[in-house]
Amino acid sequence: MNGQRLSYAYAVVRSSDPAAQRARSALAGLRGVADAPVALVRSGAAAAAVSAVPGAEFSEAALKSRLEDLDWLEATARAHHLVIETLAARTTVLPLRLATVYLDDSRVERMLAERQEDFTALLDRFDDHVEWGVKVYAEIPALSDPAEPVPSDPPDTGRAYLRRRRQHRQAREETWRAAEEAVRRTEQRARGLAVERARHRPQQGTLARLPGENVANDAYLVPRLAAEEFRDRMLHAADDLPGVRVEVTGPWAPYSFTAPLEGVRQP
Amino acid sequence: MTEPVPTRSTPSRAMSPYGESSGANLADILERVLDKGIVIVGDIKINLLDIELLTIKLRLLVASVDKAREIGIDWWEHDPALSSRADQRHDLKEQNERLRAEVEELRRKVERSERAESAGELPESGSGSSGRRRPRETDREPGAEPRRPRRKKDDAEDRDRDRAKERDRNRDREP
Numbered sequence: 001m002n003g004q005r006l007s008y009a010y011a012v013v014r015s016s017d018p019a020a021q022r023a024r025s026a027l028a029g030l031r032g033v034a035d036a037p038v039a040l041v042r043s044g045a046a047a048a049a050v051s052a053v054p055g056a057e058f059s060e061a062a063l064k065s066r067l068e069d070l071d072w073l074e075a076t077a078r079a080h081h082l083v084i085e086t087l088a089a090r091t092t093v094l095p096l097r098l099a100t101v102y103l104d105d106s107r108v109e110r111m112l113a114e115r116q117e118d119f120t121a122l123l124d125r126f127d128d129h130v131e132w133g134v135k136v137y138a139e140i141p142a143l144s145d146p147a148e149p150v151p152s153d154p155p156d157t158g159r160a161y162l163r164r165r166r167q168h169r170q171a172r173e174e175t176w177r178a179a180e181e182a183v184r185r186t187e188q189r190a191r192g193l194a195v196e197r198a199r200h201r202p203q204q205g206t207l208a209r210l211p212g213e214n215v216a217n218d219a220y221l222v223p224r225l226a227a228e229e230f231r232d233r234m235l236h237a238a239d240d241l242p243g244v245r246v247e248v249t250g251p252w253a254p255y256s257f258t259a260p261l262e263g264v265r266q267p
Numbered sequence: 268m269t270e271p272v273p274t275r276s277t278p279s280r281a282m283s284p285y286g287e288s289s290g291a292n293l294a295d296i297l298e299r300v301l302d303k304g305i306v307i308v309g310d311i312k313i314n315l316l317d318i319e320l321l322t323i324k325l326r327l328l329v330a331s332v333d334k335a336r337e338i339g340i341d342w343w344e345h346d347p348a349l350s351s352r353a354d355q356r357h358d359l360k361e362q363n364e365r366l367r368a369e370v371e372e373l374r375r376k377v378e379r380s381e382r383a384e385s386a387g388e389l390p391e392s393g394s395g396s397s398g399r400r401r402p403r404e405t406d407r408e409p410g411a412e413p414r415r416p417r418r419k420k421d422d423a424e425d426r427d428r429d430r431a432k433e434r435d436r437n438r439d440r441e442p
Binding site: 058063074078094095098102115201259 | 291292293294295296297298299300301302303304305306307308309310311312313
């Protein structure tokens, strides 16, 4: 299998002539995973963005180990996402999960033909909608701060120490309350604008290099016409809440809403 | 492919029709491309469980744990299903042993379900009738193995927040 080319599918779009035309022009010149060009494979009502990729990298055995290589994973995830977002800027897309790979394009065609009704129904739902990510961060006061006496203070007494600790604990609890309020507000403000909500795990890494703890990490499906208003509402949801920040990411292709019957709820 | 559209792009290229170029950090991308998106099992069978286990595997098998942490997929450290006491992060040995056991168990499950799948010759995994489904939970038989609680439900989320708070309180109590 290693010398072979495989067909890596990124996303499904409509196969109608105008949609295919838009998709093709979006894909022209673009490089996807493994630095491969991306073409459109059409079958019935659906079409897929597909790259020919080396079997040495995308065979089952190769993928198993590659997926554990973070550098490879990062490059592949970014390339996968780039193709999807490039398409999404021009037409309605259904993002496929990373590493959806077929033996050849005819197998992709078969898959498209078999599922065209499902795909069409989903595409209808996503027309003129975007996904926004909404994350709430709380900047909890550092634990160590209050235990250190201020140098100019008189020598520490037990009472002063306890008072400092109490004040510090109160500050932390206030921040948590503010964070909860911010989450409530983002949910309230989404009503009437967003049509669906999905939840992600709060992020706990440091890549974002943003201060604070991520306490909520949601995605909302929003009609394109309301997209700007939604974003503004979210960005200002925590304006008067000290220590709390709302971050909005996107617009994304509707990654988080491809399982409409399960795991996604109305806001 | 004749349109001369010069879209040779860098990963940082913004998709945004709104002129925003922020947002697409790697953690945001990974949680979408690995966790979300339509699941169709192609000819190359990367079982979903492989992807689900990816973050655990990275922790266990990839040398660069710091890198995993850096890109924001260290959430398992705080997950009670994966760490006996979320705060005892230094107790890596015990944790690793337990995680290895869990991975082993899940791997056996994967193999079983792969066998079942190839026997049925379904072009897609799992539930059959459609290519979209909830990741993860539907792959598993209830109660068959330890699992992470999904955060799809409010109570799970609240529990997480409460737990985080509890953690902080505990820290506060330390002198």
